Structure formats: structure tokens, C-alpha cells
Amino acid sequence: MDQVRVAAWASDPIALTGLINHLKTRPELLVVPRARRAEAAVLVFAVGQVDREVINALRGASAESPAAIVLVAGHVDPGHLSPLAECHVSVVLPRTALDRLTASVLAAARGRTAPLRDQVEALAHEGAGAALTPREVDVLRLMAEGWDTAEIAGKLCYSERTVKNVIYAMTNRLNLRNRPHAVAYAVRAGVI
Incomplete structure (x- = not known):
């Protein structure tokens, strides 16, 4: 079986390292370095949200190479469909769907993908059920910085009981095991 040449790009160096390491574990894929990105059949972009910089x-990347692009994102505004299509984006995946990344890369390399509009709509529906409230995001950001319950309460002008309730409701609703799991979930979802 021929390996599909793939190159990676991410909005931050930690995400890029994780993405490259994930792609390298797949025998069907051959990860090429950034300097040889033009040789790739598929480019994988990992971002929190599609914005002007992305x-x-x-x-x-699309000017550099005619490769198909797999976009792994936390959020894509449907208004960005036209620029994404112009940039050779053929697959849009939620950041929480790394289990589908290899199949998506292979499908993009073969040109067998669903319409981009359908994929963006699916991403919006998939994220809608697990959306975090602004209050939950504020608490998660402070938890990620290492603040304890009392410090979070003081910083956000909430009672400690309110902070505990926010954390309990969020972990319960999203089936998260503990606080580190909640922070990891928020990082993967691209909200912190």
C-alpha cells in the first residue's frame, strides 16, 4: 500500500507537535516536514476557530501546493465557506474527532469527500450539544492556570458554592471525570 504524503500546520506549536505525532503513528501516512510541504498530497490544518489569520x-498553503486540505477546527463560521472552498479545503472535522482524522486524510487524498457545506453544518450541530457557557469557559480558563476554587471565586466575584456548582454541572453534563479532564476537554474544543 502506498503511503499518503501529509503535512501539518497548527495555530500553536503544542497543537502542531501533537498533530504531527498523531499522524506519524499511522502507517498509511507519511508526514513530510514543513520545508517539503509542496510534496504533500494532503495538508492538515488544526485550529481553534477559523479567522482572518487562518x-x-x-x-x-493552497498557493504553495494544490494538495487537498483537511481542516480540524473547534468552530467554523458558515460565512467562511467560500474562502475555504477557494483554499482547497475538502474536509472539515471537529477537534474532538481525531479518531476520524486518518480516514478523512485518505478520503481527501482520493477526492472522495462530502460537500463542504454539509461538513460545516455537521460541525456546528456536533459542537452545539456540548457547547460551554461563557461562565464555564471563565472557570475553565482559571482552572487551567492552576487556581483553586476559592481563588476562582474571588477572581470572578462568585461564591465558592457557585464555582463548585458550575464545575459539577459541566462535568456531569459532558461526562467528564474530573477537573483536569474538563480542562483537557476545553483545550481540545478550542475554547481555552
Whole structure:
């Protein structure tokens, strides 16, 4: 079986390292370095949310290479469909779906993908059920910085009981085991 050449790009170096390490574990894929990105059949972009900077990076990559692009994102505004299509984006995956990444890369390399509009709508529906409230995001950001319950309460002007209730409701609703699991979930979802 021929390996599909793939290159990776991410909005931050930690995400890029994780993405490259994940792709390297797959025998069907051959990860090429950034300097040889033009040789890749598929480019994988991992971002929290599609914004102007991401669109510019996608345009630069598509000008450099005619490769299909798999976009792994926390959020994609349906208004970005046209620029994404112009940039050769053929697959859009939620950041929580790394289990589908290899199949998506292979499908993109073969040109067998669903319409981009359908994928963006599916991403919106998938994220809607597990959306975090602004209050939950505020608490998660402080938890990620290492603050304890009392410190979070003081910083956000909540009672400690309110902070505990926010954490309990969120972990219960999303089936998260503990606080570190909640922070990891928020990082993967691209909200912190």
C-alpha cells in the first residue's frame, strides 16, 4: 500500500507537535516536514476557530501546493465557506474527532469527500450539544492556570458554592471525570 504524503500546520506549536505525532503513528501516512510541504498530497490544518489569520495561512498553503486540505477546527463560521472552498479545503472535522482524522486524510487524498457545506453544518450541530457557557469557559480558563476554587471565586466575584456548582454541572453534563479532564476537554474544543 502506498503511503499518503501529509503535512501539518497548527495555530500553536503544542497543537502542531501533537498533530504531527498523531499522524506519524499511522502507517498509511507519511508526514513530510514543513520545508517539503509542496510534496504533500494532503495538508492538515488544526485550529481553534477559523479567522482572518487562518484564512491567510490556508491561502498561502493552497498557493504553495494544490494538495487537498483537511481542516480540524473547534468552530467554523458558515460565512467562511467560500474562502475555504477557494483554499482547497475538502474536509472539515471537529477537534474532538481525531479518531476520524486518518480516514478523512485518505478520503481527501482520493477526492472522495462530502460537500463542504454539509461538513460545516455537521460541525456546528456536533459542537452545539456540548457547547460551554461563557461562565464555564471563565472557570475553565482559571482552572487551567492552576487556581483553586476559592481563588476562582474571588477572581470572578462568585461564591465558592457557585464555582463548585458550575464545575459539577459541566462535568456531569459532558461526562467528564474530573477537573483536569474538563480542562483537557476545553483545550481540545478550542475554547481555552
